[in-house]
Amino acid sequence: MSILAIGTVAFDSIETPFGSADYILGGSATYITLAARYFTDDLGLVGVVGGDFPEAHLNLFRARGIGLEGLEIDADGKTFFWAGKYHYDLNDRDTLTTDLNVLATFEPKVPDARKDARIVCLGNLEPGIQRSVVAQAADPDFVICDTMNFWIENTPNSLVETLKVIDCLIINDAEARELADEPNLFKAARAIQAMGPRILVIKKGEHGALLFAEGEIFAVPAYPLEDIFDPTGAGDTFMGGFAGYLARVQRYDVAALRSAVVVGSAMASFCVEKFGPERLYDLDKQAINDRIQAFHTLTVIPSVEAL
Amino acid sequence: MSILAIGTVAFDSIETPFGSADYILGGSATYITLAARYFTDDLGLVGVVGGDFPEAHLNLFRARGIGLEGLEIDADGKTFFWAGKYHYDLNDRDTLTTDLNVLATFEPKVPDARKDARIVCLGNLEPGIQRSVVAQAADPDFVICDTMNFWIENTPNSLVETLKVIDCLIINDAEARELADEPNLFKAARAIQAMGPRILVIKKGEHGALLFAEGEIFAVPAYPLEDIFDPTGAGDTFMGGFAGYLARVQRYDVAALRSAVVVGSAMASFCVEKFGPERLYDLDKQAINDRIQAFHTLTVIPSVEAL
Numbered sequence: 348m349s350i351l352a353i354g355t356v357a358f359d360s361i362e363t364p365f366g367s368a369d370y371i372l373g374g375s376a377t378y379i380t381l382a383a384r385y386f387t388d389d390l391g392l393v394g395v396v397g398g399d400f401p402e403a404h405l406n407l408f409r410a411r412g413i414g415l416e417g418l419e420i421d422a423d424g425k426t427f428f429w430a431g432k433y434h435y436d437l438n439d440r441d442t443l444t445t446d447l448n449v450l451a452t453f454e455p456k457v458p459d460a461r462k463d464a465r466i467v468c469l470g471n472l473e474p475g476i477q478r479s480v481v482a483q484a485a486d487p488d489f490v491i492c493d494t495m496n497f498w499i500e501n502t503p504n505s506l507v508e509t510l511k512v513i514d515c516l517i518i519n520d521a522e523a524r525e526l527a528d529e530p531n532l533f534k535a536a537r538a539i540q541a542m543g544p545r546i547l548v549i550k551k552g553e554h555g556a557l558l559f560a561e562g563e564i565f566a567v568p569a570y571p572l573e574d575i576f577d578p579t580g581a582g583d584t585f586m587g588g589f590a591g592y593l594a595r596v597q598r599y600d601v602a603a604l605r606s607a608v609v610v611g612s613a614m615a616s617f618c619v620e621k622f623g624p625e626r627l628y629d630l631d632k633q634a635i636n637d638r639i640q641a642f643h644t645l646t647v648i649p650s651v652e653a654l
Numbered sequence: 655m656s657i658l659a660i661g662t663v664a665f666d667s668i669e670t671p672f673g674s675a676d677y678i679l680g681g682s683a684t685y686i687t688l689a690a691r692y693f694t695d696d697l698g699l700v701g702v703v704g705g706d707f708p709e710a711h712l713n714l715f716r717a718r719g720i721g722l723e724g725l726e727i728d729a730d731g732k733t734f735f736w737a738g739k740y741h742y743d744l745n746d747r748d749t750l751t752t753d754l755n756v757l758a759t760f761e762p763k764v765p766d767a768r769k770d771a772r773i774v775c776l777g778n779l780e781p782g783i784q785r786s787v788v789a790q791a792a793d794p795d796f797v798i799c800d801t802m803n804f805w806i807e808n809t810p811n812s813l814v815e816t817l818k819v820i821d822c823l824i825i826n827d828a829e830a831r832e833l834a835d836e837p838n839l840f841k842a843a844r845a846i847q848a849m850g851p852r853i854l855v856i857k858k859g860e861h862g863a864l865l866f867a868e869g870e871i872f873a874v875p876a877y878p879l880e881d882i883f884d885p886t887g888a889g890d891t892f893m894g895g896f897a898g899y900l901a902r903v904q905r906y907d908v909a910a911l912r913s914a915v916v917v918g919s920a921m922a923s924f925c926v927e928k929f930g931p932e933r934l935y936d937l938d939k940q941a942i943n944d945r946i947q948a949f950h951t952l953t954v955i956p957s958v959e960a961l
Contacts, residue, residue: 592959
């Protein structure tokens with residue numbers, strides 16, 4: 348099944364307590380597609396880069412079956428650049444630099460050949476841009492959307508409109524509380540679902556993720572990692588694994604969604620093991636299967652003797 | 655199977671954003687025994703109260719089959735008093751008052767009839783006092799211990815000695831990180847197990863709990879609650895449900911321990927639904943069974959299609 352992913356393609360400079368990396372490949376669409384490609388061979392990316400974006404990076408996508416017909420190359424512009432610094436707890440980060448560059452005037456155009464994608468992934472971007480992609484797509488089965496505190500605070504009305512045209516919102520716990528203006532996460536979830544998305548995934552970093560769908564709640568822990576080198580892109584990687592699994596099974600029922608949350612969590616757990624998206628480049632299929640299986644071992648409750 | 659629980663029996667004054675309560679029944683041994691009593695009818699409490707402790711409270715324990723032979727009543731003293739205030743996120747609290755009163759000179763004596771208890775629960779107390787109870791017991795099968803940041807910081811050497819004579823430590827995530835001096839929770843767990851306890855449970859409040867046993871990690875989420883009125887005693891209630899379930903099934907293997915973590919989590923989820931221990935007084939057996947069953951629904955991962 349086909350997936351269309353829109354988001355940023357970027358250069359990132361990242362500093363963590365365990366090291367740093369300069370001007371490496373980054374961006375939400377990068378992580379989404381690099382994770383999703385293990386689960387589908389019909390995958391297109393919509394985004395923009397500048398003339399400074401190296402051919403080697405383009406080839407990295409192409410070699411992994413990621414269609415770049417929708418990647419605009421603005422030869423006179425510079426690629427979006429983000430620099431950030433993580434502290435010891437890795438749950439919080441400081442943004443040091445955000446140079447929008449070619450992203451400042453970005454108007455995404457979905458190539459004709461990609462308009463019939465069944466699943467659309469809206470990486471974190473201005474909500475109006477996200478909506479314009481949904482409008483260009485030809486009645487997709489399933490639209491998945493990310494957002495962030497910046498849009499919640501600065502473009503709330505536009506975000507509310509976007510929430511009406513999506514099937515599934517994936518955000519983190521702080522964003523959920525802020526979006527719903529409600530400290531209790533379960534009340535916040537109910538309020539957000541009332542805004543539009545019938546499916547909601549709340550990511551909680553080292554504490555795992557929650558799925559709200561069809562009146563059920565599903566909780567999955569994060570994979571236990573003793574060494575987390577770089578959390579950058581983990582949320583986007585989650586979305587890529589989540590969407591990829593749905594494309595693979597071609598179902599959106601609550602059982603498929605639960606499994607997709609586990610797959611997203613597994614892919615995210617690989618992402619953080621190295622700097623940037625590097626760990627996602629050439630994962631072994633067996634390693635992915637084993638990581639997914641480990642979530643069963645991690646969570647299975649033996650039968651409990653009733654009183 | 656028999657359980658002996660030592661800890662505080664107290665008056666608590668509690669303020670939360672949802673209300674307040676003055677001089678209500680509290681203390682770690684109170685919550686432990688009120689939760690454990692649903693699972694065993696051979697349950698003794700060791701602690702101390704003052705002459706101000708009302709007969710009605712004593713009868714509350716007695717009516718629920720909790721043996722008070724080990725509860726010392728210091729007629730000239732006053733009962734331990736704690737006052738605390740919770741803020742909106744309910745994960746953190748300020749201690750407003752701690753009046754040790756009769757607790758200041760407490761030297762626990764385990765009654766002869768309770769010395770052969772198979773499971774010993776050491777509620778949060780000075781580590782040397784906890785050790786003295788283990789020394790008085792007649793070779794119990796399973797010793798479970800709680801502690802807190804105060805003892806980690808102020809009596810580290812004594813705490814290290816106590817960790818050598820217990821089977822299972824139950825602490826929260828901040829305490830685990832502090833005890834091991836390690837920000838990564840999984841590395842911290844390994845370091846703590848190397849100090850003595852072969853089994854470790856790390857409580858993470860709204861994010862659930864982790865069990866480390868026999869080289870396995872088990873993660874269980876917290877029960878989803880839209881209204882948490884008062885978190886006081888939730889951790890002690892967890893220990894009571896955990897120990898109670900082990901006493902009921904008379905096994906300490908990793909499957910029994912996983913189930914016991916779920917039972918502890920279920921009991922804790924009841925505790926926070928009302929102020930103080932009130933919700934634990936007269937729970938319906940079916941309500942407990944249903945709450946435990948809900949953890950299966952909350953966590954079950956459908957089969958995931960392998961790549």
